[in-house]
């Protein structure tokens with residue numbers, strides 16, 4: 197993030213003596229991307245952030261089940277309501293699909309996670325239901341439905357369901373996007389020096405940083421660390437949240453999908469107008485309520501299309517997705533339209549939307565999150581339990 201923030205107490209300059217009330221020195225820690233050549237933050241700990249006392253291997257159930265090619269090739273439809281597993285927001289993730297660039301999971305969380313550090317890449321959590329608090333070494337974010345919470349690689353954090361505003365007993369449901377690299381606003385939205393440009397569909401005012409820092413005390417504190425080798429439980433001599441202050445441009449932040457300003461054309465606009473984030477070899481897009489395309493002759497829903505370089509995953513969040521009426525897709529559905537298959541509206545959907553426009557319906561209330569990947573998505577076996585086996589034939593069924 198190219199947006200400077202400061203929290204708590206920091207010294208006058210970088211790398212100078214900064215003393216605790218007892219006269220000892222605070223321990224300065226740089227969290228920096230791309231080898232001292234990109235965004236970073238400096239954190240000031242009461243105790244050394246280096247002091248570990250134990251390291252234990254941890255089974256990684258999700259990763260060990262393996263991903264398999266989408267073969268024989270099919271468009272897929274999963275109903276997240278049928279994923280029955282529960283747990284915490286880290287170890288309770290149920291993988292759906294992934295490749296070497298990104299892993300996509302769904303989670304229903306009703307308990308607090310352990311402290312966690314993902315050192316393989318940034319994560320974006322899209323909160324679908326419930327309320328959850330992110331506690332991190334930088335401070336806290338209270339997330340509500342519709343929030344994308346971007347957690348930079350290496351951030352020690354935990355997730356606590358039922359934050360302020362949560363309905364009693366309502367579990368947290370979230371789509372989890374784990375990148376093998378960084379997740380950032382698209383470069384074309386930013387000035388050369390990193391400010392959001394006027395044409396961008398959101399800007400700095402829409403991003404919520406952390407409140408804090410937290411100043412936690414504790415000894416022998418376990419942290420689950422993910423690296424390329426798998427999961428490790430590292431025990432720290434002191435609580436990693438012993439931070440009195442930090443400053444910089446690297447920190448977790450939240451952006452709510454309702455703050456995305458849709459861009460509308462006279463005739464149908466392609467998905468890049470909905471782009472929200474950029475990852476390594478993938479993009480995240482937000483489809484939000486908006487006026488329908490406004491030419492009197494417009495066909496206001498997608499044309500049939502084959503993105504020959506992409507697999508396309510869509511998570512249907514709210515509203516009425518007119519293009520796929522009658523296909524079985526509803527709120528909570530996830531579809532995968534892979535390269536090798538042309539997809540588009542259900543036969544008859546175009547005519548129905550045109551008839552609706554003629555009757556005065558000039559807006560769409562759909563909300564959806566889309567992930568387009570530039571390498572094929574492999575499928576997780578767990579997802580098969582929630583798959584609609586009839587989905588692939590839904591276009592032909594409607595055409596008969």
Ligand SMILES: [Fe+2]
Nearest residue numbers: 501508533539
């Ligand atoms: Fe598409």
